[in-house]
Amino acid sequence: MKKFITMLVTFMLLFALAACTANSDAGSEPKDDGNGDSKEKTEKVLYLNNGQEPTSFDPPIGFDAVSWNALNNIMEGLTRLDENHQPKAATAEKWDVSEDGKTYTFHIREDAKWSNGDDLTADDFVFAWKRLLDPKTGSGAAFLGYFIEGGEAFNTEKGTADDVKVKAVDKKTFEVTLTSPQAYFLSVIANPAFFPINEKVATENPEWFSEADSFVGNGPFALSEWNHDSDFTMVKNDKYWDAKNVKLDKIHWAMVDDTNTEYQMFKTGELDSSDVPADLAESLFKEGDVKVEDQAGEYFYRFNVTMEPFQNVNIRKAFAMAVDQKQIVELVTKNKEKPAYGFVSYGFKDAAGKDFREANGDLLKTNVAEAKELLKKGMEEEGYSTLPEVTLTYNTLDSHKKIAEALQQMFKENLGVDVKLANMESNVFATDQKALKFQLSRSSFLADYADPINFVENFQTGHSMNRTGWSNAEFDQLVKDAKNESDENKRFDLMYKAEKILFEEAPIIPIHFYNQVYLQNESVTGIVRHPVGYLELKSADKK
Incomplete structure (x- = not known):
């Protein structure tokens, strides 16, 4: 009997230990070491929020923040930002x-593969870059390829695909010829718009x-699951040429568009990371857990100069001067942003070492008093006894709503104008804004590459990023000359002049x-948030 009791106690202890082990490993799977041997190793899963459904995972179409953070990790160009x-x-x-x-010859890695096992070739880049520029594709990023010889002509239907100077010298050698030397070329082609596309698969x-x-x-990483308007998942891509240095096993992306819910x-x-809700910003900053890093870009509003009453420059200036940017960043967004009184952001040095924003x-x-005078003057010029009704449009997000409401109040208090939201x-x-269907609308710009020309080029006549209907021949010429100027002193002077014209004409209201x-989970390391570019998860790890 004593022997039986001893055996029973031993069995119960073993069962309890097994149960404890099972509970501690719940939700994880044993990892295979690649040699067929299963090891007890917890799967490394990173949990992030994409905010919204990606616009598209087609590289030249997914030209926005809700697409390219993911795209940057399931695809890769000739270069990558470190x-x-x-x-x-x-x-x-x-x-x-x-x-x-002007001519770059790229040597593609012999072990560069597609996630389906296909060999990645120079022809895949030829196919992708010509597709980016093809007017039938309708890419908002096509302008980035205008530095390729023949690129602008093809995209504007003044030339053909054969005129675009990209070619496969052989299976693993890709050549491109530029219109002029571009100091920032290798940075530009890290952009998702220049990612290759598997020609066989796409065909x-x-x-x-x-x-x-x-x-x-x-x-x-490889895209393994996509539940539209809900979530998507990536897993480590074992076909990737540098897979041995990718530490995460999986990344799960939620789609939550409310900052408080995300928090x-x-x-x-x-979630392993979150934005900071404005209502909690002050206390969270005091606690010291908030991380702040640079980012090149701007939150702003666009006037539609083809729609009343904003065809009048003085009325546009009146609305712009009635906005208090400092008040918005201090009382509304509360995330230590810098108020914007120009369009090119801080962080770009000219040939003399001066910051572009500070120099210009x-x-x-x-200026409320001047804003009132300009509004009066503009209404007289247009013969308005009453200002036409104005509607301010923004895309759905709690933070956008708060800023829109702040502007609405400022227009009422400073100009006596009732603006609908x-x-x-x-x-x-996005579609309607490009089609110029709004009078005044919320917008943003994140730099595609690290040079001020990327900011000012947005407002060239007919540019896909213009979306204001504004056109100025002198401005267009300054931007064109800057793009072809190799002397850095002269190039920056051209850009300074162009930005000044932009604000003399005021087709936009800068905000911040x-x-x-x-906020980020302390167990997560190695995520790189580029000031110009995208979220980099290749080196990310989770303990």
Whole structure:
């Protein structure tokens, strides 16, 4: 009997230990070491929030923040930005540059593969870059390819695809010829718009990018699941040329468009990172857990100069001067942003080492008295006894709503103008804004590459990012000359002049420059948030 009791106690202890082990490992799976041996190792899963449904995972179409953070991790271009935000070898292991600085020859890695196992070739880049520029594609990023010889002509239907100077020298050698030497070229092509596309896959299925089952990428992660308007998941891509240095096993992206909900999910461990809700910003900053990093870009509003009453420059200036940017960042957003009184953000040095923003100064500041005078003058010029009704439109997000409401109040208090507010979902909003269907609308710009020309080029006549209907021949010429100017002193002078014209004409209202303010799980390391560019998860890890 004594022996039986001893055996029973031993059995119960073993059962209890097994139960404890099972509970501690709940939700994780044993990892295979690649040699067929199963090891007890917890799967490393990073939980992030994308905010909204991605616009598209088609590289030249997903030209926005809700698409390119993910795209940057399921695909890869010839170059990739490193932890110091500089372009380094990626799908291309090296390149040669001609003596005149205009022709680049990229040597693609022999082990560069697609996630379906296909070999990645130079032809995939030829196909993708010509598709970016093809007017039938309708890419808002096509302008980035205008520095390729023949690129602008093809995109504006003044030339053909054959005129675009990109070619496959052989299976693993890709050559591109530029219109002029571009100091920032290697940074530009790290942008998702220049990612390759598997020509065979895209030809067989033109909608290859729309579902996880059909998506084929070449990045450190592969798209494994996509529940539209809900969430999507990436897993480590074992076909990636540098897979041995990718530490995460999986990344799960939620789609939550409310900052307070996102924060609560972070607090409960459902997310590993979160934005900072404005209402809690002061206390969270005091606690010292908030991280703040630079980001090149701006939050602003666009006037539609083809729609009354904003065809009048004095009325536009009146509305712009009635906005108090300092009050918005201090009382509304509360995330330590810098108020914007120009369009090019801080952080870009000219040839003399001066910061562009500081050198060109404040081009438009709050001035209520002058705003009232300009409104009166503009109404007289247009023969208005009563200002036409004005509607301010923004895309649905709690933070956008708060800023819109602040502007509404400022227009009422400072100009005596009642402005209506309207909101709509992001995808519809973007389409309608491009079609000039709004009078006054919320907008934003995040730099595509690290140079001020990327900011000012947005407002060229007919540019896909203009979206104001504004046109100025002198401005257009200054931007064109700057793009072809190799002397840095002269180039910056041209850009300074162009930005001043932009604010003399006032087709926009600047609000604040962006920064990256966030909370992050202490067990997560290695995430790189580029000031110009995208979220980098290749080196991310989770303890």
